[in-house]
Amino acid sequence: MKFNPASEVVLVVDDTPENLALLHDALDEAGYTVLVATSGESALQSVQRNRPDIILLDALMPGIDGFQVAQHLKKDVATQNIPIIFLTGLSDTENVVSAFSHGVTDYVIKPIKPQEVLARIAAHLQRARQVRQAHGALDRLDQASLTVNRSRGEILWATPLGRELFTKYFGVHYEPALPPEFMRWLQRALQAAREGREFPILVETQEARLHGRIQELDQTDEVLVLMREESEAIIVRSLQQRFSLTIKEAEVVYWMVQGKTNRQIGTILESSHRTIDKHVEHIFEKLGVETRTAAIGIVMKKVKFPAQS
Helix, strand or coil: CCCCCCCCEEEEECCCHHHHHHHHHHHHHCCCEEEEECCHHHHHHHHHHCCCCEEEEECCCCCCCHHHHHHHHHHCCCCCCCCEEEEECCCCHHHHHHHHHCCCCEEEECCCCHHHHHHHHHHHHHHHHHHHHHHHHHHHCCCEEEEEECCCCEEEEECHHHHHHHHHHHCCCCCCECCHHHHHHHHHHHHHHHHCCCCCEEEECCCEEEEEEEEECCCCCEEEEEEEEEEHHHHHHHHHHHHCCCHHHHHHHHHHHCCCCHHHHHHHHCCCHHHHHHHHHHHHHHHCCCCHHHHHHHHHHHCCCCCCC
16 A cells, blocks of 8 residues: 555554454555554564554564553653554453553454444544644643643653653653652642642742642543742743843842832842832833832732742
């Protein structure tokens, strides 16, 4: 079959030629680009060469079996979001549970019924497209976000800023496995969501806080985690950009909102009282106000400050 990059790519992995032929013909007729592999080893090589949109994976094969292939793919950030449908003759509960614990999306019991397989492929590809669109929107908005599987304790996907903050605050390189402290926070956050309470702080240091809020994705074990970093430096930078202030003026505004007098601000910023007075005059001019109260009111409507303790 001629490779058509415009169609969605299905990788079929099975060591039985009859199954490969049956699925290849059905998928080809339905308009998919079909890749085939007859072993777990060749399947992993194929995924690296031509990233498929979905994988039909035989559970029991000599050498590397389907369980091992799925586990390998789900541990790799580059391939962990590819939907996997198991092709299996194993319908007992233990094997079904094992399949899902290895990151499998769905399963089909042999003997294979092509129409059933096509219906499941279409459903999972539609959901995968919706997830990609949502992820793309978050990427464009520069949101710090993670999608995690709460039962497996793994990251399924993250925006660049999400990966950056995860590495910064948890002191580990970005990888699928979630650290225990994140999992403990996730359990508390899920409980808070069910009870309608405020989400707990994700990480708090002397210099900054990392806030997290969650959104459970319908009918899945997946949770979207939205993160927001809060620190003096970030707020000062936001003030500077939003109100066209100098960095020193933005620092003065920050401490004004914290309730400090000009003399106290001078001590904090190691500047004279007269210098702070001059900065305050310039701030009033730029904000178009005449009083300290009015300046603080305008600023707090535009920039989020941490709650006062």
